[in-house]
Amino acid sequence: MKIRPWVAACALTCAAMPAVAGEVLVSAAASLTNALKELATQYEAAHPGTKVLTTFGSSDVVLRQITEGAPADVFASADQKAMDKAVAAKAVDPATRVDFARNEVVLVVPADNPRGIASLADLKKQSVTRIALGNPDSVPVGRYTRAALERAGAWDTVKAHEILGQNVRQVLSYVERGEVDAGFVYATDAALMKGRVRVVEAIETPTPVSYPVALVRRDGRAPEAADFLTFLLSADGQAVLSRYGFVKP
Template sequence: MRLRPFVALLLLTGASAASAADLVVSAASSLTDAFQAVGKAYEAKHPGTHVVLNFAASDVLLRQIASGAPADVFASADQTAMDKAVAAKAIDPSTRKDFASNRLVLVVPQDSKATIGSPADLKADSVKRVAYGDPASVPVGRYTRAALEQQGLWDAVSAKGVLAQNVRQSLDYVARGEVDAGFVFATDAAILKDKVKVAATVPTPKPITYPIAVVAGSKQPADAAAFEAFVQSAEGRKILSGFGFEAP
């Protein structure tokens, strides 16, 4: 089995990060651990296939795909990014399916002494820095902004905002104690239980759902469709569930 990191910068040199035999799966950062396990399980059932996993913020992945980066499957952390992929004709819309759901949580450093039990507590003068994904390009940031706007807290919290390039960077800021609090997905918070603690589960106006689709430019659409089907299979859902993802 072979799971290799995708290096998008190779495109700048004209080199390709994936060979013809590789199945390139571009997936949202929050799927990192779960899709590494899914990839290994898929390879076990398809010995001739090498799954190359490329993780980044969903909008960044879409820009890579639209720019011609090798990709066969696109898995996004929100519908907005996938809608953009449809508009850009970057994916085959007939293959678009929702395969998982998640929750938005507010986390603080494990050793935090601050009294933070809800997003409203972030207005306190003692709270100086709050991390969340950039709403312009990161799904968790869009969910965060919508949730805070719904509660009338966006202006107050964004004034203290520390923008992250993806959800894992937001998690790292909190884990390292570089911010007082941060917004991440529940599945991300579960990965660093020893370094962060969940202060609150934050309701979002729209459910947090993950769509997946075959990339329009895939040179192996049948294999890409097979991977997508595996993700939605009973075995795939069991793996995702093990990492905290819920059914769509």
């Protein structure tokens, strides 16, 4: 079966738009899409005249867009490695860096689970031929997955049948459409597809699945960006994240 491309692969073209007064540009990990869109709506309602524009994709790809000149005011990553790269590239202000959410990696299968996968060990079944995961070279969920599977002694099995996604939503789509036998995504993404994918097992990762955020270092950064970051960390902001399955850091 041919793997179709993810139609909304990162939607990063909007990052090429110039910033204007009263606009906060937020560039973030794909797994934050639904939660951050709601946060943006709430912030706009409380701050008439301010517009929060969001763009999403793999954290590494989003960061590359920023370092190549795409305007952004806030960068939210799905792992510390991408944010470390942002700090090293002087793309963000390290004094504003803070962890704001946690997640976990889960093994998911299509809702009808045709291969009868009930645990990580079942991926060794001869009938299992396609397993989706984020590309570890550029996608945080892939890095978390690889580290967890290496520790569990299951990496070689998965590697032999891997179908690489360019972000977590692409991996989720492959599983939901039944184009793969199983996949590794964040628990928050799996929850969005309840009834269309089935969570088989939570995967213990060597390091916590933590999300850092920081203000982008650039001339013309929106003055409202710091206030939006404060809102993200506030009780109201955390309540929105909680509704989408994220946990306080």
